[in-house]
Amino acid sequence: MEKIGRGESKGITFDEADAMTTFWHEITHNRNIVGYIRKTDLQTKYMELANEFVARKTLPEFYSKLGCRKTPFPEFMSNRDSTGYNKMVNAYNYVINTLKLDNSKVLEAVKKHLFKERYTIQKDGLVKGLIDGGLKKVNGTKLKTSDVNTLVTMCKDKYSNTEINDWLKAHGFIAGAVIVSAKINIILRGVKFHIESLIIIAFN
Numbered sequence: 001m002e003k004i005g006r007g008e009s010k011g012i013t014f015d016e017a018d019a020m021t022t023f024w025h026e027i028t029h030n031r032n033i034v035g036y037i038r039k040t041d042l043q044t045k046y047m048e049l050a051n052e053f054v055a056r057k058t059l060p061e062f063y064s065k066l067g068c069r070k071t072p073f074p075e076f077m078s079n080r081d082s083t084g085y086n087k088m089v090n091a092y093n094y095v096i097n098t099l100k101l102d103n104s105k106v107l108e109a110v111k112k113h114l115f116k117e118r119y120t121i122q123k124d125g126l127v128k129g130l131i132d133g134g135l136k137k138v139n140g141t142k143l144k145t146s147d148v149n150t151l152v153t154m155c156k157d158k159y160s161n162t163e164i165n166d167w168l169k170a171h172g173f174i175a176g177a178v179i180v181s182a183k184i185n186i187i188l189r190g191v192k193f194h195i196e197s198l199i200i201i202a203f204n
Contacts, residue, residue: 004066018082020063020072028055043120049089050125057077058107059074060077096133099173107129108132127152151164
């Protein structure tokens with residue numbers, strides 16, 4: 001912050017920028033108007049996912065208020081290995097980018113819920129963010145709330161991009177094919193055979 005005050009923001013190091021991003025994460029916590037409330041471990045994970053997501057996306061706002069025109073190390077807006085929440089947020093971002101959702105609408109919904117609602121129900125804000133951002137199935141069928149909840153849960157559980165991509169295909173959110181391992185028992189001429197095969201489920 002001293003460097004910014006002296007107009008030397010270009011001299012901010014990687015570690016200093018990382019620390020500033022952590023500082024903004026904590027400030028973002030304090031923007032919740034409900035205040036402290038007891039949470040379960042599960043509720044805390046969803047809350048931290050939402051908080052880190054919002055803090056990253058609003059990082060330029062933080063630097064701007066400090067008088068810094070450009071955000072040092074803007075890559076922290078999309079990836080930050082130093083935090084334990086990184087894989088959760090990256091998974092959520094992967095869903096947004098893969099499905100070409102409206103980033104601004106997702107952020108607005110998650111941010112509004114994060115600031116105004118109890119920390120115990122932040123999963124709802126993450127779900128609303130995807131829906132408001134334009135989440136839809138390829139064939140236009142109505143969204144199932146259970147599907148969106150599952151998708152957010154996968155992000156919280158740090159599923160890989162490949163796992164999320166396969167799920168999106170299998171549930172009709174993107175076109176493609178999913179290879180599924182299947183074990184089949186058949187009876188041929190009175191003899192029971194066990195066959196393990198790969199079945200390709202195609203979606204248009």
